[in-house]
Amino acid sequence: MTSTATTDDLGLRDRNNRERRDALIAAAYALFAERGFAASSMDDIAARAGLSRRTAFRYFASKDDLVFPEQAARQAQFEALLVPREGESAFETVRRACLALGRHYQDDRERQLAQFRVIQSEPWLVGRELAIDRALEAAIEHAFMAAERETPRARRRARVRASAITGALRATVREWLEGGASTDLVRLGRETFAELEAGFAG
Amino acid sequence: MTSTATTDDLGLRDRNNRERRDALIAAAYALFAERGFAASSMDDIAARAGLSRRTAFRYFASKDDLVFPEQAARQAQFEALLVPREGESAFETVRRACLALGRHYQDDRERQLAQFRVIQSEPWLVGRELAIDRALEAAIEHAFMAAERETPRARRRARVRASAITGALRATVREWLEGGASTDLVRLGRETFAELEAGFAG
DNA sequence: AGCAAAATGGCACTCGGTGTCAAAAAGAAT
DNA sequence: ATTCTTTTTGACACCGAGTGCCATTTTGCT
Incomplete structure (x- = not known):
């Protein structure tokens, strides 16, 4: 050289x-x-x-x-964010990581919209996307479990929470994309987490 | 003739x-x-x-x-079961329908196991299965919404609940299948619903 | 410049999936 | 049973995704 x-x-x-x-x-x-x-x-x-x-x-x-070019990178990034910080509850860790991910989506607005359009056009791509979401869900579940002792009961609770969060966020992102991604996704995400925190029964 | x-x-x-x-x-x-x-x-x-x-x-x-030969039929059957009965809360309707579906899975034990093996072997089939679960989720969400007035808040709550239930049940069925489908799926399902009913925060 | 390793691209092949169309089977009518 | 109509069938040809193979080119290094 x-x-x-x-x-x-x-x-x-x-x-x-x-x-x-x-x-x-x-x-x-x-x-x-x-x-x-x-x-x-x-x-x-x-x-x-x-x-x-x-x-x-x-x-x-x-x-x-x-169609999902940065999937692996996003997943890795997300998992890195899921490392708990000092004085943070598991729920807070998850919220922080999810909102950070939301910020990335927002910065990638244009492609996210294009991706959304493509995915909607071919049913089995929806399946692929769900599989990706499922990987995020697994990471969240893992984050919840990291805070607790491994018992069947704890695992099930972690799973339910992870699934609920993923589901709610999927709905949130969908809402955002359907509206042309013109609103503030992070704010929407914060609201969703507030709802989740407020409680399930009611 | x-x-x-x-x-x-x-x-x-x-x-x-x-x-x-x-x-x-x-x-x-x-x-x-x-x-x-x-x-x-x-x-x-x-x-x-x-x-x-x-x-x-x-x-x-x-x-x-x-791989999913009876998918359409199952979905239709499930939706038929989701029609509320007299004096039943939405949650009860959903539970009843899900448990009935679980019973069908149990009666179809052999094929469910075979199907599980096939699906695990090819990643994108997992995506297809998730898409099917997603259709069930949508039906559940719809059942929850049927009981309420259409507001964004109500819809989000219905969505979170539907997603949580679907996620928890997916985990339950998975547990059942991984154990060789040798236990009582309906009982497992009942337990899962009890956990869900007991509450989310804790 | 020269050499080894890696990337490239062409070719041929397999397999999933579709359009077309003539032949065969099923049902109805006599 | 025979004829006529409507479906269903299966053969053929075709497209596109994905892969193994291998000769050629490009790159990194000395």
């Missing part, structure tokens, strides 16, 4: 990797917007990104994965 | 329809058990059922549908 160290911490290879990945995502979403998910073949997507079909499949194992 | 009226309320055509449908399901599950879902092609399944590939696809629009 001579003196190419300007802003590149990551080599040319990694940079290209990222660029092509991004190109694929951009191409995919452009085509989805133009003609819909079903009518956009991997051939087209790859071509628009300037890659071969075969190579495109090396970046994304399936066409579906192209 | 001469005198073939023995037990046939439905004509030969419908009878054959049902037979072939059943043959396909049986063939599919036999092959899934033998070699797994992925390794069982529609060609094989159709052949074992004594049908052509093309015809098999007329009975089941996709290979996935073959």
